[in-house]
Amino acid sequence: MEPQRGEVFQDNGYVIDDDGFREHVRSVLARIVMPNAERWEAHGKIDTESWRALGREGLLRIAHTGPEFLRSAIYLDELGKLGYAGIRGALGVHSYMALSYLELFGSGTQQDQYLTDARQGLRVAALAISEAEAGSNLACLATRAEVTPEGSFLVNGEKRFITNGSAADFFITLVRTDNTSDKGILGAAGFLIIDADLPGIERVRQPMLGWRSADICTLRFSDVPVPADRLLGSSGRAFSQIMKALDFERLVAGLLAVGGIDYCLQTLRSFVQDRKIGRSALSGKQAIRQQLAELESDFALVRQYSSYAAWQQSHGQLETLTASILKLKSTELAVIAAQKCLQIHGSAGYLEDAAASRLYRDAIGATIAAGPSELMRDMIYELG
Ligand SMILES: Cc1cc2nc3c(=O)[nH]c(=O)nc-3n(C[C@H](O)[C@H](O)[C@H](O)COP(=O)(O)OP(=O)(O)OC[C@H]3O[C@@H](n4cnc5c(N)ncnc54)[C@H](O)[C@@H]3O)c2cc1C
Known part of the structure; x- marks a missing residue:
């Protein structure tokens, strides 16, 4: 399958032309989400005003289907790269998992009554x-x-x-x-x-x-x-409703996990470059370099597959098999990467408030939510 005119492959996925959308998403997330992230983690949820602010910036109404879905793929990737699965889970469930039922199966009246407000962040x-x-x-x-x-x-x-x-x-x-x-x-x-x-x-x-x-x-x-x-x-x-919606849910879970792995690997790479063991940087140790190389190779494959899955969705051709493979491989790689990230950070990574600890405990949740890995494997076997 070839990308269509106007779609460009980049090393970090598809973009629709280069119209600055990714930069827009990054700047909004940097302004609205990142300054609040630790507070939301402590309080257990995103605050009402921030839902509204994200709605005003248009990030809660990016298309679920058609070529514009590639903007969603960019947004989900950037959400993943924030490094907080709770935040990406809350936003992903709202905009993509719950609202997709209204988009797919809601009557005009139901959509007017619920979708309009939800897309503006006025209702969660x-x-x-x-x-x-x-x-x-x-x-x-x-x-x-x-x-x-x-x-x-x-x-x-x-x-x-x-x-x-x-x-x-x-x-x-x-x-x-x-x-x-x-x-x-x-x-x-x-x-x-x-x-x-x-x-x-x-x-x-x-x-x-x-x-x-x-x-x-x-x-x-x-x-x-x-x-x-x-x-x-x-x-x-x-x-029939759930079968259609679950494929989409697993695609979204997979795209979020890919962004999460990216964040984890960036965290790990900068840590090994900075951390000195004796006089030499940790990145100089062959055992460490090989682990990073292994993770980055696996990540390159999963990242390319995520672009393929997003491309299928943008053409109305998302297959259950593709969504299941992406969900399985991305969420499981996220656990492997997070475990190595924590190990290589040493005890500092094991502290309650360390980013490596959060990445580790967050990653495991995604292999269960939206269908556990065992179920994905069953489906892949049946369909493969
Ligand atoms: C962070 C998080 C967020 C969630 N958010 C939502 C939400 O917003 N809405 C919602 O409705 N649900 C949500 N869930 C629930 C989630 O969808 C369910 O936990 C999931 O579907 C698994 O169901 P269960 O926990 O009852 O596990 P069970 O069905 O009891 O399965 C337990 C374990 O058995 C194994 N297993 C299951 N099936 C098979 C199989 N076919 N073959 C072999 N082994 C198998 C797996 O290891 C599985 O983890 C969330 C879960 C998590 C962790």
Whole structure:
């Protein structure tokens, strides 16, 4: 497959012509995100004003499809390079994972009501799929939306590990809508837009090892009354909806991880150049140089593959196999790179507040979120 006119390969991925978009993204992230990053990590979430500031700068409404998706690929790469998986997770879930359901399956009215504000950062979105018995396998989905005589829904159940859980103004929520389907559980399920201020919703913070700005929560729904017009598409369509959206989610997770590896390798390279063992720099040791060479070679391959995956998406041709391979290889390489980065930093890297510690605990989360590596391998085997 050849790049189309106007698309240029660079060593760090595709760009659409060279119109300064990457520089714009970098300067906005440097101004709005980086000065606040440590505070968000400590507080567990991005603050309301910063969501709005990012919205005003246009970074929450970059295209999900078509040639303009390549701008998203640049943005996701730059988000990854900030070196905070919690921040990139929160922004990625909002703009790409949760909102993609509204873009793909929302009616015109639903899009007017929710998408417009969310793209301006005026409302925050979360995606609520995972449950205690329904994580990598959704067959035991238990959250129910009972249809009332008036035709609206009454929702009961519990979701867990939900990014943006306490900040979200609405949840794109996977629910069972019917017990009678013979098409399996997802044939009896659908996605509801649930406003966070409805009665009967409890949110409880679920702090994790890493991803500290991602605001991860358990959500409890007790007799939550949801109007009928909050159903995305029609009931029983969850299977086809989720299959389409999950490929995109894994592509986004992969592109974020690639930016994260880049940051990790830059951190490592500058550390070994500066750090002296006795009189000589660590970068002079063959054992260290070889480890860096190995990591950088693997990274070059994953980076090229990420450009290919982004290119597929920009042409409406994203394959499940491509998204799964990218998600698997990028998130696993991120763990390997982070482990080496920490080891080579010595005890200073193992301090609670060291960047190397954060990279390590953050990297592991991405091999589980959006489908664990084992599931990716199953799918790659089936499709390969
Ligand atoms: C940082 C983070 C953010 C998250 N954000 C969200 C969110 O915003 N919204 C949301 O809905 N969910 C979210 N999740 C949840 C995530 O999607 C689930 O954790 C994931 O799908 C796995 O489900 P589980 O944890 O229940 O693991 P389980 O399904 O219980 O699996 C446990 C382990 O078993 C192994 N395993 C699973 N399947 C197979 C298989 N087929 N073959 C071999 N081994 C297997 C894997 O090692 C897996 O990690 C997040 C998770 C994390 C870590």
